[in-house]
Amino acid sequence: MASPLASLPLVKKDGSKGDITGKVVALYFSAHWCPPCRGFTPALKQFYETLKEKGENVEIIFVSADKTPEEAQDYFADHHGDWLAVDFKATKEREQLSRHFEVSGIPSLILVDSHGKAVEAVDGRSDVASCKTPEAVxxxxxxxxxxxxxxxxTAGTALGGSGAPAAAGDAAALRAARLAALEKAGR
Structure with missing residues (x-):
């Protein structure tokens, strides 16, 4: 089942289209006029850059709450990491995301699963803010x-497994993939 996020109008800083296929995705609700956002964005940028330097498949999607396209673009271009944004012109989509994920304040960083649902067990903003070293990241x-x-x-691919697809319902293959991933993570 494809993620509903896959149909969002995502853009890179240069205006070209972005892609989230096969990546761990977090939505970043923020705006330039928000002092806590301006304080958190540099920490998120460092977190993201550390992951990219290590070759991780991660993507942050900026969902702007700015008032004008110019404010959003300047904030995105000058202060954010080299991640994606929901095209500012896609007002309806940005508003739907805020409602869907029940964003009540910014900055807000929401980790989403492969189905586009919020991962409730993760507090993205607190997680990022607490990372003081590359190892912690x-x-x-x-x-x-x-x-x-x-x-x-995914037959263990999300946990670093081999990625070989297991037959649906093949509990032994799924268990083996999970154990292999956990062993690899424990090295």
């Missing part, structure tokens, strides 16, 4: 991958 992200992926559907 990697440990936090390992937890995110585990929470956002469904090893039963």
């Amino acid at each position: 990697m440990q936090t992200f390992a937890g995110w991958k585990k929470s956002a992926g469904d090893w039963r559907e």
Whole structure:
């Protein structure tokens, strides 16, 4: 089942289309006029850059609450990491995301699973803010991958398994993939 996020109009900083296929995704609800957002964005940028330097498949999607396209673009271009944004012109989609994920304040960082649902067990903003070292970033992200992926559907790929598809209902193959992933993570 494809994620409903896959149909969002996602753009990169250069205006080209973005893609989230096969990535761990977090939605970042923020705006330039928000002082806590301006305080948190640099920490999120460092978190993201650390993961990218380590070759991790991660994507942050900026969902702007700015008032004008110019404010959103300037904030995105000048202060954010090299991640994606929901096209500011897609007002309806941005509003739907805020309602769907029940965003009551910004900044808000919501980890989503492969079905586009919020991972309730993860407090993205607190997780990122607590990471003071690259090791802490990697440990936090390992937890995110585990929470956002469904090893039963991906034969362990979300946990670092071989990625070989297991037959539906093949409990032994699924268990073996999960154990292999856990052993690999424990090294």
